[in-house]
Amino acid sequence: MELNSEKYNCLVVDDEPIARKIIKNYIQQIGLLQLEAECINALGAIDYLRNHDRTDIIFLDINMPNLSGLQMLKILQPKQPVIFTTAYAEHALESYDLNAVDYLLKPFSFERFTKAVYKAVNNIQKTGNAIAAITHEPKAPFFIKSGGSNFPVHLDDILYCEAKKNYTMVVLEDGKKLMPLVPLSKFETLLSDAGGTFVQIHRSYLVATKHISSVTPNSIKVGQYQLPIGIQFRERFFTTIGIKEEEPSEGDEI
Template sequence: MSFTCIIIEDQLQAQKVLERHISNVSHLSLLGVFNNALDVVHFLKSNTQVDIVFLDINLPKLNGIDFLRTFRPKTSVIITSAYSEYAIEGFDLDVIDYLIKPISFNRFFKAISKVIYKESAITDNLESKQFLFVKDGHNIMKVVLRNIVLIKSDSDFTTLILQEKKLLLSYSLKFWQQVLPKNDFFRCHKSYIINLRMIDKIVGNTIYINEKRIPIGRTSKEALIKKINLI
């Protein structure tokens, strides 16, 4: 199991410590380092495959606690701070862990282990699913997961493309991202989730599945390459 992560930290020395710790954990991949939380808001809109956010509290423009309160990122958040007084509020906002600077590698790895445990429990539950039921108008439809080719966002709906048919459903792409097994499905673009086992080839920034062309950004492609190497 591999995880992508970003750092939100305005102090260069603290950035370097986290970068070094991340580089020493083989299943962590650093996607970016940001000096303020506002830049991350724009980044997360186009890069949905961020698993872990290392978040400082005292940041310019928007502090870490306000960032969590306002934007509620759908990722595992680990707070990194020189101050302990925000810990209770941080845990109330469902952060995974609260690391006090200076951060040792042992303490860092303990926090990462919590993420691994949490995601493993979720994945084990999802992986046991072979099908799910969805509402299609007035009908309840059974969808066998292995038959899903891809899912495309279409305004307030999603088009579920199966091997034998298509369904236009009133579910968001975020819903599908939450209910589908992460080992088999990947959100490669803000508008697409693909079944990894259906990929025919990847050429440049394009994924080919059953002669369909699906775009993928550079950052998402790096995460995808790492993921498919595990299959």
């Protein structure tokens, strides 16, 4: 297949300065690529990707503090091709289970790096430049009835949902709140049927996994909101996002 001449924006995520420097140098040597940004940890990368829509290829380290590259991939589920760059071979199988394009074992050569890059570019082209389509083509809205009116809402704009007796309060990324007369359990089913990716963290809270920016044993942060993790939901939640469950502190609510 003949590759087109457009540039592919790259995000480098690695906590080691030397590793980032090597990858950036390799990127500069390949005409198809251009460095878009670099992040020193997974949380910074999640925040960056949530606020920028031009990234085409992600170079992702695995062993990083607080949140690993594998955990980041499970939480964010990025549409961009991901190339893992790591010093540890034992994670290779799991990385392919997460649909990584390639797995580069440090120290890797420029030749091996180039091979991974062309696999990623071919992946993008085979899907008809799917990244641009996903980013720029609007998805069909999900209509929510609140206060007697129906409001079109894109699933990606929902931060979390909170149970309010027979209602569900839907909190959007722009701060707007809707109150459909639907209990949380039924609203979760409606969101799932519409293609949303949400996880229940508490009997009163359902959150969008793509908007999770930090996690503690007792709570998570979505947008500007800190929400509690209920005891009965903790194990399933940590399993879903791929983080080993930590011991909760005293005073945690069920």
